[in-house]
Amino acid sequence: MLRIHCPHCGLRDYTEFQYGGDASKPRPAHSDTNRSHWHAHVFLFDNPKGLHREYWQHRLGCRQWLIVDRDTASNLIKQVQIGPIAPASAP
Amino acid sequence: MTQRVAQPMTHPRRSRYSALALLRHALRPTPWSRAWRAATPKSNYDVIIVGGGGHGLATAYYLAANHGIRNIAVLEKSYIGSGNVGRNTTLVRSNYLLDGNTQFFEHSLKLWESLSHTLNYNVMLSQRGQVVLAHNPGQLDVLARKGNTMLLNGIDAELLDRGDVMRALPYLDYSDECRFPIYGGLLQRRAGTVRHDAVAWGYARAASELGVDIIENCEVTGFIESEGRITGVNTSQGRIHAGRTAIAVAGHSSHLAAMAGLRLPIESHLLQAFVTEAIKPMVDHVISFGAELFYLSQSDKGGLVFGGHIDGFNSYTSRGQFPKVQDVAECAVALIPSISRLRLLRHWGGIQDMTPDGSPFIGRTVRRDLYFNGGWCYQGFKATPASGWCFAHTIAHEEEHPLIKHLALDRFERHNGFDEYGLGLWPYRQ
Numbered sequence: 001m002l003r004i005h006c007p008h009c010g011l012r013d014y015t016e017f018q019y020g021g022d023a024s025k026p027r028p029a030h031s032d033t034n035r036s037h038w039h040a041h042v043f044l045f046d047n048p049k050g051l052h053r054e055y056w057q058h059r060l061g062c063r064q065w066l067i068v069d070r071d072t073a074s075n076l077i078k079q080v081q082i083g084p085i086a087p088a089s090a091p
Numbered sequence: 092m093t094q095r096v097a098q099p100m101t102h103p104r105r106s107r108y109s110a111l112a113l114l115r116h117a118l119r120p121t122p123w124s125r126a127w128r129a130a131t132p133k134s135n136y137d138v139i140i141v142g143g144g145g146h147g148l149a150t151a152y153y154l155a156a157n158h159g160i161r162n163i164a165v166l167e168k169s170y171i172g173s174g175n176v177g178r179n180t181t182l183v184r185s186n187y188l189l190d191g192n193t194q195f196f197e198h199s200l201k202l203w204e205s206l207s208h209t210l211n212y213n214v215m216l217s218q219r220g221q222v223v224l225a226h227n228p229g230q231l232d233v234l235a236r237k238g239n240t241m242l243l244n245g246i247d248a249e250l251l252d253r254g255d256v257m258r259a260l261p262y263l264d265y266s267d268e269c270r271f272p273i274y275g276g277l278l279q280r281r282a283g284t285v286r287h288d289a290v291a292w293g294y295a296r297a298a299s300e301l302g303v304d305i306i307e308n309c310e311v312t313g314f315i316e317s318e319g320r321i322t323g324v325n326t327s328q329g330r331i332h333a334g335r336t337a338i339a340v341a342g343h344s345s346h347l348a349a350m351a352g353l354r355l356p357i358e359s360h361l362l363q364a365f366v367t368e369a370i371k372p373m374v375d376h377v378i379s380f381g382a383e384l385f386y387l388s389q390s391d392k393g394g395l396v397f398g399g400h401i402d403g404f405n406s407y408t409s410r411g412q413f414p415k416v417q418d419v420a421e422c423a424v425a426l427i428p429s430i431s432r433l434r435l436l437r438h439w440g441g442i443q444d445m446t447p448d449g450s451p452f453i454g455r456t457v458r459r460d461l462y463f464n465g466g467w468c469y470q471g472f473k474a475t476p477a478s479g480w481c482f483a484h485t486i487a488h489e490e491e492h493p494l495i496k497h498l499a500l501d502r503f504e505r506h507n508g509f510d511e512y513g514l515g516l517w518p519y520r521q
Contacts, residue, residue: 019404047345
């Protein structure tokens with residue numbers, strides 16, 4: 001089972017977390033009115049076979065958002081960082 | 092094992108499969124000829140299709156059969172049938188709600204119904220009927236609306252009340268303690284299952300017979316560009332030029348499209364499927380649970396075949412997470428308590444394209460002479476014939492077939508997302 005080392009709570013099963021998608025894309029400035037910038041931010045993905053920077057929320061733990069660097073071909077986690085209060089692109 | 096010997100490049104007419112041919116071979120045993128030629132790549136083709144899965148082979152077949160384009164190569168990085176076409180739960184149906192999907196999947200089901208004759212290959216279509224269950228009055232209303240939409244489009248649909256479901260599927264849980272009581276369901280009698288390997292083999296054989304070169308163990312490593320056009324591919328078997336190049340590699344679409352400089356609205360996700368030990372004939376329909384995404388049927392060998400949701404995070408690992416096994420097993424037992432003691436014989440994971448709105452993409456790309464087919468989410472197998480049919484039309488006419496106009500690759504840029512289930516915006520939540 002995939003396990004994530006939460007910086008607050010320690011090593012936990014992934015079932016305690018909610019996946020929040022690609023965290024590698026910088027959000028366009030709020031005043032940016034260029035549609036293609038927003039389209040790329042919301043809808044286009046690099047979808048790499050390899051290292052992927054992604055959001056996870058520790059829903060059944062500290063409820064904090066984390067930024068996880070995980071290899072999508074092996075599920076090995078390279079790094080877990082404390083994320084923003086709420087990611088821009090997740091529900 | 093004997094070495095396969097490549098046959099010459101002429102196209103001898105293969106013997107047709109028939110009861111008479113079977114009898115002839117039984118009386119005078121001679122080896123059956125290869126189902127398709129072992130081709131070596133030429134330097135130039137009218138059309139190259141990257142991906143020898145169901146959709147790629149169907150596209151090649153319909154290009155040759157419907158549009159008279161026969162100088163075609165299908166490039167497969169492994170062997171025919173090694174990908175998702177041989178790793179799915181084999182369901183076919185056309186019970187969709189949204190205008191566009193309804194007609195597209197009904198076209199597909201009609202093609203399934205005649206496919207064995209079209210290909211001269213028994214794809215073992217079994218129209219055993221599919222029941223989608225409703226577990227509350229609201230769900231039954233939604234199914235009634237879907238059924239009416241189907242009827243208005245000339246598709247068969249029957250709304251079942253609780254009594255009808257009890258008569259058709261007596262082994263479901265109708266007890267008072269049942270967590271998800273059954274209110275009714277929607278039956279499509281023409282839905283059912285197909286032998287998935289036979290689909291790959293049948294399309295490959297029929298396409299090969301029309302002159303299509305099916306080249307296995309040929310991995311594409313890049314695209315050739317000249318004057319703003321895509322003019323071919325570099326492969327593990329050398330450089331191959333083409334007038335038009337088409338991608339049909341769902342599961343790995345992003346990887347291949349990136350070689351042509353495209354970023355796609357696609358993430359790769361892992362979907363698991365399961366087969367139990369064989370039991371006597373019991374489930375003679377395809378059943379879809381209404382409380383969770385879960386579907387179950389019984390194979391000809393007797394095993395119960397079922398599947399559920401994707402694991403829920405980007406993955407190319409092909410190894411499923413155990414909690415999802417538990418989820419799916421819980422769904423199975425909630426639906427049919429009597430199968431709780433069955434053991435799982437097989438269990439596997441496949442990589443599928445997931446899109447923000449749960450709908451696929453077929454059509455042209457921003458690169459000239461490069462065509463794209465992918466993003467099939469859960470519904471790739473049942474769409475195989477119609478996908479090939481419409482993609483072939485699109486490649487031959489350089490314009491999208493009317494049935495797939497809503498599946499354009501740039502639809503999100505035009506605010507035209509096409510969300511059948513209303514789950515919206517996040518590929519990993521579809």
